[in-house]
Amino acid sequence: MTVKRHIVTVIGLGVIGGSYAMSLKKNGYTVYGADCDEETVRKAKERGIVDDAATSADPFIPLSDIVVIALYPKQVEGELGRIRRLLKEGAIVTDVAGIKSHFTEKIIALMPENTDFVFAHPMAGREKKGIDYADDAVFKGANFIITPSEKNKQSSIDAIEKLAREMGFRNVMKLTPAQHDKIISFVSQLPHALAVALVNSDDRQFDTPRFVGDSYRDLTRIANINESLWSELFLGNKQNLLSSIKEFEKCLDVIKEAIENEDKETLEKEFVKATKRRTEFNKEL
Amino acid sequence: MTVKRHIVTVIGLGVIGGSYAMSLKKNGYTVYGADCDEETVRKAKERGIVDDAATSADPFIPLSDIVVIALYPKQVEGELGRIRRLLKEGAIVTDVAGIKSHFTEKIIALMPENTDFVFAHPMAGREKKGIDYADDAVFKGANFIITPSEKNKQSSIDAIEKLAREMGFRNVMKLTPAQHDKIISFVSQLPHALAVALVNSDDRQFDTPRFVGDSYRDLTRIANINESLWSELFLGNKQNLLSSIKEFEKCLDVIKEAIENEDKETLEKEFVKATKRRTEFNKEL
Numbered sequence: 001m002t003v004k005r006h007i008v009t010v011i012g013l014g015v016i017g018g019s020y021a022m023s024l025k026k027n028g029y030t031v032y033g034a035d036c037d038e039e040t041v042r043k044a045k046e047r048g049i050v051d052d053a054a055t056s057a058d059p060f061i062p063l064s065d066i067v068v069i070a071l072y073p074k075q076v077e078g079e080l081g082r083i084r085r086l087l088k089e090g091a092i093v094t095d096v097a098g099i100k101s102h103f104t105e106k107i108i109a110l111m112p113e114n115t116d117f118v119f120a121h122p123m124a125g126r127e128k129k130g131i132d133y134a135d136d137a138v139f140k141g142a143n144f145i146i147t148p149s150e151k152n153k154q155s156s157i158d159a160i161e162k163l164a165r166e167m168g169f170r171n172v173m174k175l176t177p178a179q180h181d182k183i184i185s186f187v188s189q190l191p192h193a194l195a196v197a198l199v200n201s202d203d204r205q206f207d208t209p210r211f212v213g214d215s216y217r218d219l220t221r222i223a224n225i226n227e228s229l230w231s232e233l234f235l236g237n238k239q240n241l242l243s244s245i246k247e248f249e250k251c252l253d254v255i256k257e258a259i260e261n262e263d264k265e266t267l268e269k270e271f272v273k274a275t276k277r278r279t280e281f282n283k284e285l
Numbered sequence: 286m287t288v289k290r291h292i293v294t295v296i297g298l299g300v301i302g303g304s305y306a307m308s309l310k311k312n313g314y315t316v317y318g319a320d321c322d323e324e325t326v327r328k329a330k331e332r333g334i335v336d337d338a339a340t341s342a343d344p345f346i347p348l349s350d351i352v353v354i355a356l357y358p359k360q361v362e363g364e365l366g367r368i369r370r371l372l373k374e375g376a377i378v379t380d381v382a383g384i385k386s387h388f389t390e391k392i393i394a395l396m397p398e399n400t401d402f403v404f405a406h407p408m409a410g411r412e413k414k415g416i417d418y419a420d421d422a423v424f425k426g427a428n429f430i431i432t433p434s435e436k437n438k439q440s441s442i443d444a445i446e447k448l449a450r451e452m453g454f455r456n457v458m459k460l461t462p463a464q465h466d467k468i469i470s471f472v473s474q475l476p477h478a479l480a481v482a483l484v485n486s487d488d489r490q491f492d493t494p495r496f497v498g499d500s501y502r503d504l505t506r507i508a509n510i511n512e513s514l515w516s517e518l519f520l521g522n523k524q525n526l527l528s529s530i531k532e533f534e535k536c537l538d539v540i541k542e543a544i545e546n547e548d549k550e551t552l553e554k555e556f557v558k559a560t561k562r563r564t565e566f567n568k569e570l
Contacts, residue, residue: 048412117380119293123497123498141462142498143497145496173496179491183490183493184496186487186493187493187497187498188500190483191501193537193557194479194483195504195535196556198536199563200536201535201561202471202562205467206464206468208468208471208472209566210458210470211468212473213409213410213428213472214507215477216472216473216476218504218507219479219503219504220566221563222500224563224564225559227552228554231549234540235547238544242544244544245537245541245544247486247488248483248486249534251481251485254480255482256478256481256530259526259527262520264517267520268512268516270481271481271515274510275510277508278505278509281493281494
């Protein structure tokens with residue numbers, strides 16, 4: 001049986017943390033927020049995204065059944081170190097980090113007895129950063145990944161899965177941290193690398209925006225990228241991302257060579273393969 | 286002074302031809318359609334997309350002020366050869382092909398005296414093919430390129446520009462065929478090559494659709510690709526597309542090497558550059 005949990009503290013009220021707070025409050029939780037930026041704290045309170053907020057989470061932690069650390073991956077360990085002594089018995093802590101393997105063991109080692117850390121990655125976001133762009137609508141129908149640890153109680157995993165579903169996520173998948181980081185390097189980090197390289201390879205001989213169609217618009221939307229967060233994500237998943245880039249390059253080489261050799265048959269074969277995969281993909285979603 | 290032109294024949298009632306017909310009819314033109322597929326002809330008439338249609342354009346050509354050849358690039362020359370003797374004095378012929386240099390001279394040479402061919406590329410479309418997916422809404426706010434030839438009368442260019450604006454296109458740009466093919470290799474063909482390579486590089490160790498976010502969805506939408514048309518477009522623009530792919534690869538290499546060297550500074554620099562360009566781009570559109 002899952003114990004009903006009432007009080008949540010969200011640390012970091014950016015796009016993701018702000019959207020968590022917004023959604024959880026609508027779902028009837030008491031939501032406290034913390035952010036190092038005073039202006040963000042003021043906005044969160046003014047807009048009713050939280051029941052209360054402050055620049056430090058300390059007063060809220062001892063009251064909280066669930067604590068969401070919605071900070072950059074590198075900040076999670078430090079923040080947990082600061083608040084761990086304040087966690088109440090039975091508290092669940094969760095994160096939103098886009099990479100997992102690099103800190104999983106360290107985080108687990110920090111957790112006091114009778115508390116539980118459930119690693120989570122909400123696969124939704126926006127190109128913009130900050131509370132002004134928080135919007136729980138982005139969670140609707142999106143994917144959510146949990147990377148359970150051996151220490152996790154089933155009830156804690158269930159509680160975070162329930163939270164995800166309440167916020168509107170559709171698929172809640174469970175992977176090991178290693179599996180998570182591998183697939184994320186392909187479905188998320190590689191597309192960002194391609195979008196950035198595409199925009200940066202523009203020789204800008206012409207006024208590009210006047211000549212684009214939907215394809216260029218779609219492929220470059222995510223080239224508008226938070227450089228601090230994404231350089232951290234890329235470097236924190238180095239080997240997987242390099243492999244994904246190399247696999248991509250092999251497939252691009254097939255196309256390139258087919259063009260060089262005027263090999264229409266191979267081109268068509270590659271296009272049919274991609275179309276088949278992308279069409280199946282549409283059906284599944 | 287542009288002479289008002291009333292009667293248009295659209296040859297090829299696929300996604301683009303069908304959308305042209307639909308839009309021009311709404312704009313008060315008398316629209317005739319031709320398509321080699323009987324079922325398409327029947328649907329076009331039944332749905333009122335055209336005033337009349339047949340499997341041959343022959344009966345309509347002598348009546349038409351404007352003829353739109355909405356066929357694949359390779360078919361344009363042959364179709365024009367067939368209908369050229371039927372064109373009325375002063376008729377304007379236009380196309381919708383996504384590559385221009387390869388046939389411009391041959392097409393111009395085919396045109397009878399007192400007729401004019403205005404090369405055009407509507408930068409809009411859909412992944413699906415056929416009249417069922419024709420929808421003039423895709424033209425709204427889209428870009429339209431005309432590649433004027435030395436033989437063109439200004440009044441003919443103006444007439445096609447007017448047609449484009451009536452159909453909802455926003456920017457109507459003029460380029461030489463060489464310029465057109467160069468920029469198209471970057472803004473349209475390269476993104477399609479990347480989307481196909483991305484989807485095909487999936488090792489499918491996991492059930493990909495369950496782990497994707499918006500980024501992968503956006504970057505792969507156009508991997509659903511018409512293989513006959515796009516292999517023709519790629520091979521018909523070989524040198525430009527190969528250059529665009531090579532420039533892209535250089536920029537991807539910068540990112541790859543930065544990851545290998547754990548060079549956060551370079552990564553951030555590339556991300557900031559891409560963000561700046563993509564943001565300017567949003568403003569302009």
